[in-house]
Amino acid sequence: MCGIVGAIAEKNIVPVLLDGLFSLEYRGYDSAGLVITSNGLQRLRTAGRVAELEKKVAEQKTNGFAGIAHTRWATHGEPSERNAHPHLSSRESKIAVVHNGIIENHEIMRKRLQNEGFQFDSDTDTEVIAHLIAFNLRKSDSLLKAVSQSISELQGAYAIAVIEESHPERIVVARNGAPLLLGLGEDGNYAASDASALLKTTRNMVYLEDGDIAELYKDHYAVYECKNGILGPEINRPVHQSDLTSDAIDLGPYDHFMQKEIFEQPGAVANTLEMVLNAQAISPGLFGSAAEKIFSQTKGLLILACGTSYHAGLVARYWLETIAGLPCTVEIASEYRYRNPIADAHTLVVGISQSGETADTLAAMSYAKTLGHLHNLAICNVAESALIRQTDLRFLTRAGPEIGVASTKAFTTQLASLLLLTTVLAKMRNKLPPEKEASVIAALRHLPAALQSTLQIEPEVQEWSQRFSEKRHALFLGRGVHYPIAMEGALKLKEISYIHAEAYASGELKHGPLALVDKEMPVVAIAPNDQLLSKLKSNLQEVHARGGELYVFADADTQIEESDQIHVIRLAEHAGILSPILHTIPLQLLAYHVALVKGTDVDKPRNLAKAVTVE
Ligand code: G6P
Numbered sequence: 001m002c003g004i005v006g007a008i009a010e011k012n013i014v015p016v017l018l019d020g021l022f023s024l025e026y027r028g029y030d031s032a033g034l035v036i037t038s039n040g041l042q043r044l045r046t047a048g049r050v051a052e053l054e055k056k057v058a059e060q061k062t063n064g065f066a067g068i069a070h071t072r073w074a075t076h077g078e079p080s081e082r083n084a085h086p087h088l089s090s091r092e093s094k095i096a097v098v099h100n101g102i103i104e105n106h107e108i109m110r111k112r113l114q115n116e117g118f119q120f121d122s123d124t125d126t127e128v129i130a131h132l133i134a135f136n137l138r139k140s141d142s143l144l145k146a147v148s149q150s151i152s153e154l155q156g157a158y159a160i161a162v163i164e165e166s167h168p169e170r171i172v173v174a175r176n177g178a179p180l181l182l183g184l185g186e187d188g189n190y191a192a193s194d195a196s197a198l199l200k201t202t203r204n205m206v207y208l209e210d211g212d213i214a215e216l217y218k219d220h221y222a223v224y225e226c227k228n229g230i231l232g233p234e235i236n237r238p239v240h241q242s243d244l245t246s247d248a249i250d251l252g253p254y255d256h257f258m259q260k261e262i263f264e265q266p267g268a269v270a271n272t273l274e275m276v277l278n279a280q281a282i283s284p285g286l287f288g289s290a291a292e293k294i295f296s297q298t299k300g301l302l303i304l305a306c307g308t309s310y311h312a313g314l315v316a317r318y319w320l321e322t323i324a325g326l327p328c329t330v331e332i333a334s335e336y337r338y339r340n341p342i343a344d345a346h347t348l349v350v351g352i353s354q355s356g357e358t359a360d361t362l363a364a365m366s367y368a369k370t371l372g373h374l375h376n377l378a379i380c381n382v383a384e385s386a387l388i389r390q391t392d393l394r395f396l397t398r399a400g401p402e403i404g405v406a407s408t409k410a411f412t413t414q415l416a417s418l419l420l421l422t423t424v425l426a427k428m429r430n431k432l433p434p435e436k437e438a439s440v441i442a443a444l445r446h447l448p449a450a451l452q453s454t455l456q457i458e459p460e461v462q463e464w465s466q467r468f469s470e471k472r473h474a475l476f477l478g479r480g481v482h483y484p485i486a487m488e489g490a491l492k493l494k495e496i497s498y499i500h501a502e503a504y505a506s507g508e509l510k511h512g513p514l515a516l517v518d519k520e521m522p523v524v525a526i527a528p529n530d531q532l533l534s535k536l537k538s539n540l541q542e543v544h545a546r547g548g549e550l551y552v553f554a555d556a557d558t559q560i561e562e563s564d565q566i567h568v569i570r571l572a573e574h575a576g577i578l579s580p581i582l583h584t585i586p587l588q589l590l591a592y593h594v595a596l597v598k599g600t601d602v603d604k605p606r607n608l609a610k611a612v613t614v615e
Pocket of ligand 1: 306307308309352353354355356357358361405406407608609610611612
């Protein structure tokens with residue numbers, strides 16, 4: 001969480017810092033700040049959004065040639081101006097620090113530095129970094145060395161940018177466990193938490209590795225390895241041309257990123273499946289050069305993920321068991337990492353993550369390795385993410401940047417990828433005769449078009465939104481592979497409309513939640529025309545008989561009678577194997593339109609952040 005930008009150039013860099021912060025707001029948005037070197041260190045901070053900071057910058061006409069900036073998601077210390085970054089140390093050399101991550105030994109370091117006479121002005125762990133660097137600067141002849149020494153004393157995961165009043169001609173940045181890259185421009189050099197923050201300025205990016213420390217000047221830069229506080233030799237990190245376009249991070253004609261991302265799903269899925277859509281057969285090579293060998297030894301799967309990505313894993317379990325005949329366990333990463341599970345060397349561990357940065361997912365993946373799982377695979381939307389770097393096999397969902405905090409297109413592209421994985425594994429296990437493989441490929445080929453036609457039901461869904469917006473609770477029901485889709489629908493509604501929503505496997509209804517059902521509790525049911533439909537219908541009758549109001553998303557050919565208390569929206573087609581993917585769309589639209597009626601901040605729901613890089 002938290003976004004960092006740094007800039008040093010021959011021009012006023014304040015617009016670059018602000019643009020960068022706006023792009024990084026998905027990482028946190030409870031306060032923001034910047035420091036510019038212009039007649040000393042000029043600091044501006046605000047509680048609230050980057051837009052507030054922008055106003056302050058305009059009022060004060062802040063400008064300068066070098067600076068660092070930050071948008072925050074509070075971990076230590078409430079969201080307030082006092083706790084907003086940058087944090088300063090002013091006792092001797094005046095320095096400013098912005099930080100993303102958590103310093104785990106901050107309490108002990110705080111005491112140590114207080115004993116040395118440093119005075120703390122905030123409740124953050126970050127301020128420890130500022131004072132520690134200032135303290136180490138006493139004994140060093142350069143900021144670079146002082147930062148190297150300091151990071152060897154810090155425990156935790158972080159990315160930092162540091163600037164010093166007496167040397168405004170350089171910025172020092174360091175990375176250990178949180179993302180950070182350099183942007184090389186024609187008129188200056190930049191740093192940021194991700195590429196989207198710099199796209200308007202440059203597409204030449206250098207991705208730093210954990211343990212890297214770098215010095216940026218307006219006309220050159222240098223990256224060094226840093227181990228145990230010892231500054232190593234300069235190293236050469238490759239320069240990548242980012243293929244992101246600034247369109248990908250612009251709203252275009254849409255009102256919200258979530259809306260844009262919902263409607264981008266046909267294209268996002270088509271991009272993700274590009275390599276497959278023209279193929280006659282699906283090959284393991286899609287998951288990496290070692291995939292064929294690893295998959296041939298795979299006896300089961302363990303899927304680890306959080307949030308929406310976890311729901312994608314739950315859907316995949318049904319596919320993997322039914323189509324590939326492989327046992328599959330799906331676990332919330334934050335739970336798995338603190339259990340003592342029994343590992344099996346040939347159970348392939350699959351990490352699913354939009355960002356590839358989620359701290360619990362990363363830790364769970366590493367933990368699985370230490371327990372004895374031999375191989376792992378990442379399904380991820382960010383090519384340079386920590387998850388992609390740490391796995392043996394990988395499949396990139398090509399959804400493009402997802403900015404809305406509530407995940408939409410990442411989920412459907414994850415599902416498409418997981419169906420591909422299932423197909424490959426099924427084929428290698430002789431569970432998929434050629435005609436069945438051809439039918440899966442045909443279904444995948446049709447998926448973008450099917451998504452497009454499913455989006456057409458938006459006006460019908462919108463009609464329901466007013467009624468939902470007046471409720472305080474909602475129940476979501478699904479069976480089989482659609483149960484995780486009900487979970488995802490409930491998650492979407494609570495994330496952005498703040499309506500309490502719970503999902504139940506409909507067979508569980510009479511074991512508890514039925515007690516809650518009355519006319520104040522709308523019940524959303526996912527009713528595909530599959531082998532569980534008759535069972536689901538009985539469950540719906542149980543709701544109806546108790547005065548509950550049902551909102552049913554059915555397939556075109558699902559036989560369900562409408563009445564005063566049973567409202568039905570039918571999807572354009574019966575999607576067979578792809579049904580969970582298509583049934584996701586109306587639930588996303590429902591959450592979006594209810595949030596619009598309620599007037600909540602759709603893209604930046606309260607208290608949440610897009611990439612949860614802390615435990
Ligand atoms: C946060 C986001 C969710 C996301 C979850 C897992 O909670 O708000 O949208 O599903 O993290 O993120 P990941 O990047 O690992 O998929």
